[in-house]
Amino acid sequence: MAELLQSLVTGLTLGAMYAMVGVGFVLIYNVTGIINFAQGEYLMLGAMTAVTLVAAGVGLPLAFLAAVGVAAAVGGVVERVAIRPARGASIETLILITIGVSITLNGVALLVWGVNPRRYGPFTAGPPVELAGAALSRQSVWVFAFTALVAGALWWFLERTTSGKAMRACAMNPEAAMLQGISSSRMSLYAFLLATGIAGATGMVLVPITSASYNMGLPLALRGFTAAVIGGLVSPLGAIAGGLLLGVAEASAARFVSSGLKDAIAFAVLFAVLVLRPQGLLRLRLASRV
């Protein structure tokens, strides 16, 4: 029982990370129709920026803001320089462009930061929190709090602010949105800024758990994408639920099947969902489209 609970707790921590990455995929896909393959690189940029600043003696709150800022700035520039000029191109071309962006950011990060992983300690020091026999690291608590905060803030933004509503309108019906005077170009930029900013923040929060390295992005991006697909790819809430589900599945597989096969199992899930139920496993009523 304790073992089951422990893998549940571990799984939920993993899942919260996947969820945050998945949300980024959903935001961009909904507004632009693009699967942003480079999504994981912004997470890496956030993590690397924060690690560098913290190592230079900057405080965590400032490092957090810088992580968001750098990731979103790069995301915005990429949207303007590489994505926008190719609008109207085929889906295939757009996928390839985001892959190119992903490799480029990866290579540049390698040149700037080198191959060695870096890290800083948990936000709050101390022993793991005991939860009915299962241990929950303090940083995991931060990850959960961060996930909840982002989910809440997103909900508020999309449902309560003019920009958020405009973005939703753009996702539901681009032509009608255009007639309402909503610029799809601006919304595409906003979606990239928002998604890459969230990715940067996620990277910063994850450093104490995963450490930061130039190639940390892709594995997380793939799982985040899986999370988004499980959730149906169009709803942020679905992506969060999908992420938690995937995390728990992966942790259980690692504990009860074989830790060596947990990655293969995660991607078998992705393959099966994509091929058999591309509309997603979860049909969340309240999960409105962005």
Place this chain on the structure above:
Amino acid sequence: MSWPWRLAGWALFVLAGPALLALAGQVPFLTSGRLVFLAITALAAVGLCLIMGFAGQVSLGHAAFYAVGAYASGILTAGYGVPPIVALLAGMVLAGAAAAGVARAVFRVSGHFLAMATLAFGLILYYSLGHFRTVTGGNAGRGGIPKLAIGSWEATTDTRMFLLCWALVVLGVLVARNVVDSRTGRALRATGASEVAAGCCGVNVVRAKVGVFVLGALYAAVAGSLYAHYVTYIAPEEFGLLKSIQFLVVATVGGLTSVWGGPVGAVVLVLLTEASREAIPLFVEGATGPYELTIYGLVLVVVLLLFNRGIAGGIAHAWRARGRGGGGDPEPLAEDATGRPVPREVAP
């Protein structure tokens, strides 16, 4: 193009092999060993061009079939003493069968979903290679693979191996040309332009796509076998997502819709990345790791934004436009010839 031009083109292509070999002695960063990898990459990329350029299916899992070829060769020759050439053929059969199965599954979806499904397949195989140690040697890999031999002829030197690989690239391009320039090729190009119209012309769209996917996988399998016999050691590292992406970049930069895309892309990218491995450390002190990735990524984005037909495709297009006497693209026609909104694969 008239036949003398065509013949000249092929002659140039065949001779490019020895010419590269001669160049390898002159340029500091190019060795005949690198050229073997260049030819292997080119061969796999020709197959990927068929899949992506002619069946219109983005594949992010091409390295999986490369792995099947390599592991079939490695396991059969090192483990069971099977002659390399037989192992190579066995690898093709296995990869073909795997591709047929995967294709039937993934062609139920399209666009992003298809791309990500091929990616997932590639990763499943990659992680399985590391896990099933008794068969594959696990992450430590598997060594003791003999050099390629055909009868009493052995590819013992880099030069020999490269010439053999280059001959296979030429053969591969020839076969690809034959397929493209046939009923199947036309059916595939038609499917790429309008799947509905192709179906209504009697094209069995699924069979055509599966057929070309399998054919493309065979190229990767042969390339994988060549790799295993050249390096004589295989480990999962070589067959991961990065390899799939490398094939993808080579094919795209060379030109997806041209049978020449594979070799052209391989030559351009290998020369560029080898040169960059020399040049980058001059600017960035202490650069380590696979930083030539930067070049791959940049070249890919630039090529896609500036000439989306790739290098070989762009040259072929310019040549045809010259032949027509009229430059520039034709005026867009009808309402849906222009920016139709990108369809989402799944209705919300």
Place this chain on the structure above:
Amino acid sequence: MTLLRTVGLTKRFGGVTAVDDLSIELGDVGITALIGPNGAGKTTAFNLLCGVLPPSSGTVEFRGRDVTGQPPHRIAVLGMARTFQNLELFGDMSVRDNVMVGAGAHLRGGIVSAALRLPRHRSDERAARERSDAVLERLGLGDVADRPASDLPYGLQRRVELARALATDPALLLLDEPMAGLSGGEAAEVAGAVRAIGVPTLIVEHHVETVMALSDRVLVLNFGRLLADGTPAEVRADPAVVEAYLGAEDAA
């Protein structure tokens, strides 16, 4: 003899019934027009006949075989060819290659014979080429055979679609608004070509006058239902048709 028969053919999209209980029978001669106001379900009916869409219920029988739910390529090989309202040409391919795709419908050689250039491939290519060139000549497209299809003016593109459909050697031709966007002269040319072809044809058209003159029989669809079926003169005199369609057209 019956060439095509539908029984209770119905297609629903969500709550909308685009084609409603359509039962028609076509013989193996003549030109039949399918007309109706916008949104009457004409194109949907076409898509049901040639297998592009599966029906919600009902059956399609073609040349004595039940083809309900069969994929388009199988129905095409049985002898049903079609053109599209919004041209669906293979734009980057030459006109000849477009037509050769159609001409390949009855060939059996596959990827292996092509890859290895087996004798099978050579005979296939020759057959497809001869058939295509004959059709191109017949439709006056011989001069533009080597140009990319997307380079041609709109009127010629419509004709390439017709050539491509004919190259499949059809027993029944479905033409979806073959005169849309054409000038009066061009439309008359197309009408003449359709007459001259002599293949049984089902034609959806908006140019009511042209189609009335061209057709032997007229089917009128309204809200997905068959409203009238008869000779052009009979249909013209049918008060229901006048109210639903022709009257509205006049008013516009």
